[in-house]
Amino acid sequence: MSSIAIRNLTKSYGSVQVLHGIDLDIADEEFVVLVGPSGCGKSTLLRMIAGLEDITAGDLHIDGTRMNDVSPQKRDLAMVFQSYALYPHMTVAENMAFSLSLRGKQKSAIEREVGDAARILHLEDYLDRLPKSLSGGQRQRVAMGRAIVRHPKAFLFDEPLSNLDAKLRTHMRAEIKQLHQSLGATSVYVTHDQIEAMTLADRIVVMNAGRVEQVGTPLELFDRPRTRFVAGFIGAPAMNFFEGKVELNEQGKPHTHIGPSPVALPEGMESQAGAIVTVGLRPQHIPVSAASTDGNARVELVEQTGCETNLLLKLAGIDFTVQTRDRLEVNAGDAVNLEFDSRNMHVFDSNSGQRLN
Amino acid sequence: MTRKAKRSALCWLGLSPLLIVVLFPYATMLSTALKRKDEIFQFETTWLPDSLYFGNFIELFANRGFGRALLNSLYISFGATLVSLAVALPAAYALSRLRVPGKGTFRTYLLVTQLISPIVLIVGLFRLFAYLGMINDLNALVFAHSAFYMAFAVWMLQSYFDTIPKDLEEAAWMDGASRLKSFRRVFLPLCLPGIAVTSLFTFVNSWNEYAMSLTILREGSLQTAPVKIAFLTGTLYETEWNIIMAATLVATVPVAIVFASIQSYLIRGLSLGGVK
Numbered sequence: 172m173s174s175i176a177i178r179n180l181t182k183s184y185g186s187v188q189v190l191h192g193i194d195l196d197i198a199d200e201e202f203v204v205l206v207g208p209s210g211c212g213k214s215t216l217l218r219m220i221a222g223l224e225d226i227t228a229g230d231l232h233i234d235g236t237r238m239n240d241v242s243p244q245k246r247d248l249a250m251v252f253q254s255y256a257l258y259p260h261m262t263v264a265e266n267m268a269f270s271l272s273l274r275g276k277q278k279s280a281i282e283r284e285v286g287d288a289a290r291i292l293h294l295e296d297y298l299d300r301l302p303k304s305l306s307g308g309q310r311q312r313v314a315m316g317r318a319i320v321r322h323p324k325a326f327l328f329d330e331p332l333s334n335l336d337a338k339l340r341t342h343m344r345a346e347i348k349q350l351h352q353s354l355g356a357t358s359v360y361v362t363h364d365q366i367e368a369m370t371l372a373d374r375i376v377v378m379n380a381g382r383v384e385q386v387g388t389p390l391e392l393f394d395r396p397r398t399r400f401v402a403g404f405i406g407a408p409a410m411n412f413f414e415g416k417v418e419l420n421e422q423g424k425p426h427t428h429i430g431p432s433p434v435a436l437p438e439g440m441e442s443q444a445g446a447i448v449t450v451g452l453r454p455q456h457i458p459v460s461a462a463s464t465d466g467n468a469r470v471e472l473v474e475q476t477g478c479e480t481n482l483l484l485k486l487a488g489i490d491f492t493v494q495t496r497d498r499l500e501v502n503a504g505d506a507v508n509l510e511f512d513s514r515n516m517h518v519f520d521s522n523s524g525q526r527l528n
Numbered sequence: 529m530t531r532k533a534k535r536s537a538l539c540w541l542g543l544s545p546l547l548i549v550v551l552f553p554y555a556t557m558l559s560t561a562l563k564r565k566d567e568i569f570q571f572e573t574t575w576l577p578d579s580l581y582f583g584n585f586i587e588l589f590a591n592r593g594f595g596r597a598l599l600n601s602l603y604i605s606f607g608a609t610l611v612s613l614a615v616a617l618p619a620a621y622a623l624s625r626l627r628v629p630g631k632g633t634f635r636t637y638l639l640v641t642q643l644i645s646p647i648v649l650i651v652g653l654f655r656l657f658a659y660l661g662m663i664n665d666l667n668a669l670v671f672a673h674s675a676f677y678m679a680f681a682v683w684m685l686q687s688y689f690d691t692i693p694k695d696l697e698e699a700a701w702m703d704g705a706s707r708l709k710s711f712r713r714v715f716l717p718l719c720l721p722g723i724a725v726t727s728l729f730t731f732v733n734s735w736n737e738y739a740m741s742l743t744i745l746r747e748g749s750l751q752t753a754p755v756k757i758a759f760l761t762g763t764l765y766e767t768e769w770n771i772i773m774a775a776t777l778v779a780t781v782p783v784a785i786v787f788a789s790i791q792s793y794l795i796r797g798l799s800l801g802g803v804k
Binding site: 221222223242243244247248249250252253254256257258259260269270273274317321 | 693695696698699700701702703704705706709713714717718
């Protein structure tokens, strides 16, 4: 297994630049997830690591060796495609053995490797089948098997679970995680699903419009998003945002207003007095209680998920989503009370989107 | 009768006039080829011959040199199919997969070449092959036919190649296969249905081609089957329908064999299940 170092990597198609100077270090045995909205360049970055896309400028090192001009055949990386890309005319066993036979391995060694991979992935009973007779989950496993038989330097995953239904996706997610724990393979995983990113990653790279917004562990990203984009992207339901002007009260404490009501801001915001800021609050961090008639917010929609209840509310014309584990007896149109705790607030510059607190 | 069976019966009913159009010439060929000469011109004609008479075929092969004509045709058609595929396969692959400058213009150019009837080029072609010393050379026809049907083959193969997901080749590259190896071991097997259809079209076109063969192959022993058949009609004092029909029947056999041998590829959807 190996480390991957990316230095100031850019990618242009003609005059259109899609990646703007990416810097990233992926340590040996690390599981790194590239996440971002469609078109942010995450798949392009992965394909550049794989060698399937040319590098316009910058450097790519694998295990300390510059790989910019090395063909995908010689990079010794394995890739799991979104479409699985199984060879339709080969059986499961032949699909998995293909890379080994290309390397001129002996038949007995190939059989052993394929057998081992099949055992790990519970594919022993399907080795003689063609891909077309397999279910989506089984095809997914074959694609993984094809990658693991090779013991490559690193695994690259390009949205491998996006073709599966929700239940199977959760199951396969756990299998990938377990596989990574047992193989300890350096992995780069692309997804647009932030839940996948949070659950799988040692570190997450959040990308937006061809740039890296933030790199960090899942909890770092959740607890201290560096930009408004990351704050809005990570976490479900998405973070609530409202804009306000920073004012100081008589004691010199910073606050802003939601409608007529003052809301205290975190300490340290005094320096921003007079500035327009965007305040973010996670739906889980807004305590809600049923109110008689004088509540400050009105319920628009109630979503029961069983364990949690999501309330879509309106407060002074602003939409809020609140998640609670309390079994509140509220319906659409009811009034509720929301509390805002400045310790849970994420404050961003309204112009640059950068974190201020 | 179920609804599906009803619909199927209706379709057959609608198609049956076409079936007559297709089968009638075969019935005529078979019926006439198996009759004696004097039986054909009887006042009351019947579909079934009095007795099965194979003398026409024997005459055809023994005295009229039709076997030679068939061999010439087979040589030219197989040759033209192979040469045209040998060029069209890489060309279509490049058009489908590589970044080739002027790709669109080239495709249009290929299409435009199909608008020109070969007849108008025949004088020029004759002069070209005369200059190359290839008049009365079967290979001249191999090259001429392959050149004429190549554009179509490129066009058709490219359309088929475009349907093969690029992921499959990329997966092969990641597995360590060179471009050539991934072409041979992954791409080519998946393209067999497309290649089969293209070969079939090229083969049939070449097999049926008349004007060029007539012009370039001047010697009787080099004539192709269609030219030979045309010459059979032009005997001095009579038209020997029994011989002509026997010849036309025999001439359809190779095409039927080629069709039958590759038809399994035509209906096999190989790429199914490889990618979701």
